[in-house]
Amino acid sequence: MDYKKQYHNYINKIMIGIGSIIIMAMLALAIFVQRAQADKQNIQSGICTDTTERCVAITFDDGPNPKSTQRLLDGLKERNVKATFFLVGKNIEGNEDVIKRMYEEGHLIGNHTYTHVQLDTLNVNMARSEIIQTNEKITEVIGQCPKYIRPPFGAYSDKLLSEINMMPILWSVDPEDWATKDIRAIVNKVTKNIKCGDIILLHDIYDTSVEAALEIIDILQSQGYIFVTADQILLD
Ligand SMILES: [Zn+2]
Incomplete structure (x- = not known):
């Protein structure tokens, strides 16, 4: 009789043990499958799982x-997006209101x-004067001297820029928006290849580029991207 009781107890313990192991294994499997699916979704939509790396910058040269810059500023405001503008000095006169608005609305x-x-x-003197003159014009309008430069065609001398205390900001995504009127093509070129930490190059002097920029923002925001000014990408 005692043997039977002991035998039953023994079997019960084994069954409870096996049951517990099965339940734990199933739980672990469920968690694993859920995580794998989440990772797959994130990879497909281009969202980095690390939130500090989820940023992109949209820049306009x-x-x-x-006309087109005001339209862009309206669209950026509606979407609560901060962008970066690299201004050509000779375009500043007559557009002071646009530049003040950029500054007041938090764009770089x-x-x-x-x-x-x-x-x-x-030569060095002429290159320096191209930069200084533009800095002076911008300072007259917004009361602050720019720290960053986007050298046209990406060509610059480190020595000159460090002498005048300017930092270059280049780009990593270039849809060549100036060469086409095809808004769809511009949008696709950017959204198909985007990754976290990218700096997108566009030109706010074309209506087509402005339309494309706002579509790009809508698509990327729906995928969880956060738009920051280009200096934030450099600092990361
Ligand atoms: Zn340019």
Whole structure:
């Protein structure tokens, strides 16, 4: 009798043990499958799982333009997006209101030389004057001197920029928006290849680029991307 009781107890313990192991294994499997699915979704939509790396910057060169830049600023405001503008010095006069608005609405303003010139084709004094003159014009309008420059065509001298205390900001995604009127093509080129930490290059002097920019923002925001000014990407 006692043997039977002991035998039953023994079997019960084994069954409870096996049952517990099965339940734990099933729980572990469920968690694993759920995580794998979440990772797959994140990878497909381009969202980095690390929130600190989920940022992109959208930047606009060659402006300002009284019409298309205002339209862009309206769209950025509606979407609560901060962008970066690299201004051409000779376009500043007559567009002071647009630039003040950029500044007041939290966008970053940088230098794109005075006459949109390739800096490494000039002698040092002329190159320096292209940058300084533009900085002075911007400072007159917003009361702050730009720290960042986007050198036209990406050409610059480290020595000159460090002498005048300017930091270059280049780009990592270039849909060549200036070469086409096809808004869809511009949007696709950017959204198909985007990754966290990218700096997108566009030009706010074309209506088509402005339309494309706002579509790009809508698509990327729906995928969880956060838009920051280009200096934030550099600092990360
Ligand atoms: Zn340019």
